[in-house]
Amino acid sequence: MSFSSASDRKKSESAVAARGSGFRFPQRGLHVLAAVALLASGACGAPQAHPSAPNSGVVEVAPKTVDADAFGRLPVADTFGAVPDAPLDAEVRSTNGIVLHPHRELPVFDGPGGRPVARIPVMQIGSPTWLPVVARHDKWAKVLLPARPNGAAGWVFLAPSDAAVARSAFEVHVETESFQLFVTENGKEIGRWTVGVGKPVTPTPKGRTFIMASLQDARQTFSPLILPLGAHSNTYASFGGGPGTVALHGWPDPSPFGTPSSDGCIRVPDDALSLLSTLPLGTLVLIH
Template sequence: MKFNGYLATVALVTAATLTTAATLTGCAASGAQPAPPRAAATGQAGAGAATDSAGAGAGAGAGAPTDSAGAGAGAGAATGHAEAGEAAEAARAEAAATGHAGTGAGVEVATVRGPRIAVYKRKGTGSPWRELASPNDYGAERVFLVERHDGEWLRVLLPIRPNGSTGWIRTGDVTLTRTTHRVEVDPEAFRFTVYDGARVLRSGKVATGRDNTPTPPGRYFFTELVRPPDPRGPYGAYAFGLSGFSPTLKSFAGGPGQLAIHGTDDATAIGTRVSHGCVRVANVDITWMAKNLAIGTPVVVKG
C-alpha cells in the first residue's frame, strides 16, 4: 500500500492467513498496505479471531449482522411503532456525527458485494458520480462507514480527497454489519483510546505528524490491515490504512499520501511529532488492535 513514508513489501492480512504481497510506499515514517474487510463482514479482526473479552466485544459488536434499517429501526418496523424506527435512526445519526456509540447502537459498516459500486452525489438522481472497485487498489474488500439511511439509499464516508467527503450508495449493493468500537486519537496529548461504546478497552501513547506534515483532524475509518514482512522494520508489526489523506502531501514516496495507524521500529519517538502525518503506536498496541478491531472501525482524530 502507498502511505506516507517508507517503501516496503507487505502482505495483506485476512481473517485466516496472509495472502498476496503488495508493494507499499509512503506512510508517516512507516508504511502500510491494505487488508480485506473479511473482518468487517465476519467480525474477525484482520489478524485473526480475538479471544479475550475485548475480542468478544469485537465479534459481537463489529460482526453481528443487521438489516438495512438497523436493529432498532427493524424492531420498530416489526412492531408497527414508527417511533422506534425514528429513535433508532436518530441514534444512528448521532453516532455517525460524533463517532460515539453511547446508546450501544454502534455504527454500521457497508461492505461492497460486487466487483464495483456506483457512488452518487445525490441519492436517486443522475448518473453515478464515480465508480469504486472492490477489492480496492491494494486487494482489500471495499468498505464504507455509514452515516445515514434514507430508504434504499445510504450516505457513506468515502476514502477519497478531500477528507470527510461523502456520497450515496444503494443499500442493495452492500452487506451491512455493525460495530460499537471506535478509536480516538488526541494529537495534543499524544494518546489513543479504544472504546466499546462508552467503555475504554485500551489506551496508549502515539507519535503524530510534524508541524509541516500534520496529522489532520477528522473522522475516518480503517480501510485495510497489513502485516509487514519484518515486524522490526519502520512499519512495526501491523498497519491499518485510514480513509484520510495528508493535507500537505498530495503524493509521497510514490504513494497518494494516505494516512495510517501503524507500529514502529523506534519506540523512543512515541510521544513526539515526527511523522509525515501517520499515527505511530507501540508494536504491542498495534498488535492488540489487529487482533481486536475490524476493518471499518471508525477513527476520530481530535482537532
C-alpha cells in the same frame, strides 16, 4: 506513507494481506445484519439523515440509472483516487458502528436520487472494502469514502443483494494535542496509549475516518503491520511513491511517542498495534 502502487487496485481476494484468505471480524462486539432491513427499519439505532423525522410515510427515492459507459467513467473511490464532486462529511462524532461491504462495484451518488459521483470497488489494496455508514434515508446509506479529499462521502442505494452490513462495537479516538489514542468497545474504553502524530508542518489530518485495510509490506522495517486509514496527508499529494495515505502503524523504539514526529501517520506502541489489528475493517477513527 508509502505502501503500494496503484496496480494494487487489481489485486483479487486471494491477495488479502495480514488477514488470511478473507476478512475476519473479531467475534466480540459483532452483529451481522440484513442490509435493506437494517436501513429501512433503523435496527440497532442506524444513523439517520434526519433523526427527528419518523420513517413512516417516507417516499422511496429510486437511484438514477447509470449505464455501463457512464459507470466506467466514474472515479474509483479508493485511496489512490479523488472524488471532487463528493459531499463532504464535516462531523467528528461517533456513529452506531454500522459498516457496509459491497458485493459488487456500486455507484455512489451525491444524495438520495442525486447525481452519480463515484464507484466503490469491492477491494481496497488487498483488503475487502468496508465503509462506515454515517447517515441513512430509507434504502439509502451515506458512507465515508477512502478517496481524496479528506471527508469525502457519498450515498449508495442498497438492493437486497448489493451489500453485506454489519455492526462493529469498536471506535478508535486520537487526540493529537495530548498524543493520546484510545479504543472503545460499546462506548467503554478498553485501551489507551501515548502515541506519535504528525509534525506541525505535516500534521495528522483531523476528522472522521476509518480503518481501510490491513497489510504487511516487506519493504518496510518500522512496523510488522500497517493499518491504512481512509484519510490522506493534506501536505503531501504523494509520499514515498504512494498516494499519501495516513496510517496507524508501529515503530521500532519509543522515541516518537508523545511527540509530533511523523509525516502525518499515527505511530503506536506494540501493544496498541496488537489490539488495533483485531478491529474490523471499517471501524470508525475519530481524530481530534
